[in-house]
Amino acid sequence: MARDLYEVLGVSREATEDEIKKAFRRRARELHPDVNKAPDAEEQFKELNEAYDVLSDAQKRSAYDRFGTVPGATGGGSYGGGYVDFEDLFGGGFGMGDIFSSFFGGAAGGRTPQRKEGRDMGVGLRLSLEEVAAGAKKEIVYDRLAPCPDCDGSGMGPDGREVTCPDCHGQGRVVTVQRTFLGDMQTAATCKSCGGTGRTIENPCPECEGQGRVPDRQRVTVEVPVGIRDAQQLRLSGFGEAGMHGARPGDLIVTVRIQPHEFFERDGDNLHARANVSIVQAALGAEIEIDGIFEGEKVQVRIPEGCQNEQVVRVRNFGMPKFRSDSRGDMLVHVNVVVPKKVTKKQRELLERLAQEMGEDVADARTPLQKLRDAFN
Structure with missing residues (x-):
């Protein structure tokens, strides 16, 4: 964090939480390696993600404003400061870079996307045995594609509306004719303008580019029931990946991981x-x-x-x-x-008397000099 984090995001120190989010998404679209082929694009995107990780968290931002640094910050996205371990259900953890890759892979440019439902996401939540016994509330912070706040997930701008695709005339596919020596040959392909839906958005939402969802950092509180078992799962409906164009979102599946106890x-x-x-x-x-x-x-x-x-x-x-x-x-x-490793003289005498009473033979630990003194006494 050598550079000023507000400068990295391109916002003032008085920027609101919403302004920081919008600035991050705008800069991330410009710097993500999927769209920016500059040699240092990946490094700049990583720096941007680190800046957003700090400034999007109220406690980290306060510490940064006071001291110019954040104790314990490692960069690359903390995913909630150690609250959770990310275990994406399809293998590998989700980072903001992966979220943006999914975002760029979606429909954009005014196309009306198919109502593709969002995927489920998975996290592993570490708990102590005491927390399981008493029950706990844990805050989880994670990255996901969330419903666009500007268009409420519709993908439409202020004056946006769905219209019939002018290229395929609502058919969802385009027929081309190619002349060959055997005659005219027709081929049909999915319309690139509307993605096969037959509809496009006129004046799409500029924030989500018509998708109805944007990369965002989500905070959610999980109530862990008393007595839950290790590897047991909790399902938070609607907190997974947002669906495209208002389709049903996926769920967040929380897998409980109970840490070993030193005594029990x-x-x-x-x-x-x-x-x-x-x-x-x-x-x-x-x-x-x-x-x-x-x-x-x-x-x-x-x-x-x-x-x-x-x-x-x-x-x-x-x-x-x-x-x-x-x-x-x-x-x-x-x-x-x-069994005591050492006993006093009196304790030994008592144990020897007990052994004699029970008819058991024990070793004589006296030195020759002690035996000689005992004989004269």
Whole structure:
């Protein structure tokens, strides 16, 4: 971000959000490598995208206005500052460059496009186990072809209207006659002027060039239900790619990805945890306290008398909240019996007396000098 970002977009520092969007789309049409064959077009488009990534986000723009830079900005489109991982359903993530490539591939120049429905788009949303247990609201920021705000998706300008195509006279195809030595041969081809629809737009919308959709950065809040499973999907109707000429938009499909937890391991609705106990607690039994999945939650675990290493103790109703239910799973506590590496002299004496009582042989850890002193005493 060496250059002034407002200069890159060609707007003033007082520019509104709408003015920034329009300036970006205008400059992107000029600089996109699909239409601009200059050697540095790709680099300029990347710089433009970085500028828009900052100035289209209120927090990033505020930081840039104050400090002249944005902490943590990496360029190339942040896609929501780490909220999501983009996993396009057809393979590969969507960037603004891909969006513009789709835009340039659509109908333009006054043609009335076919009512082509928008594609579904997919994102992967990363969540912690605590967020899944409590439910969460997450903001997703992503690039898509959105309905044109200037024409409400119709593709028509202020005085625009649909008219019969003058080239094919509403037939959608053009017949040409070629004279050969065998006689006249007729061929029919799709009309290039109307794309086979038989209709064209008179005075198309200048913002979307008659498509009814424009590249844009979308923000949407996703409500994640309590107890959702890893790889489960949420469908946001109408938030995918906008359809052409007012056709039905696609959906945004959010795939939940739950991050590993440092203490708990999820198994369906149950939670597995580990707890350390001493050999005395394992032998005599004890009641210990461990943290639960909710903030501030404490779980009382009853260690049975004679508990063995790796024994599993079940605590009812302290697991994960069940999906669309008021009940919870269980917590399964795996007991780890900890043997002390060093003991005091008194502790050793007590353990030796216990071993003698139980008829068990133990190693004598005294040095020869200690044995000699004990013999004289």
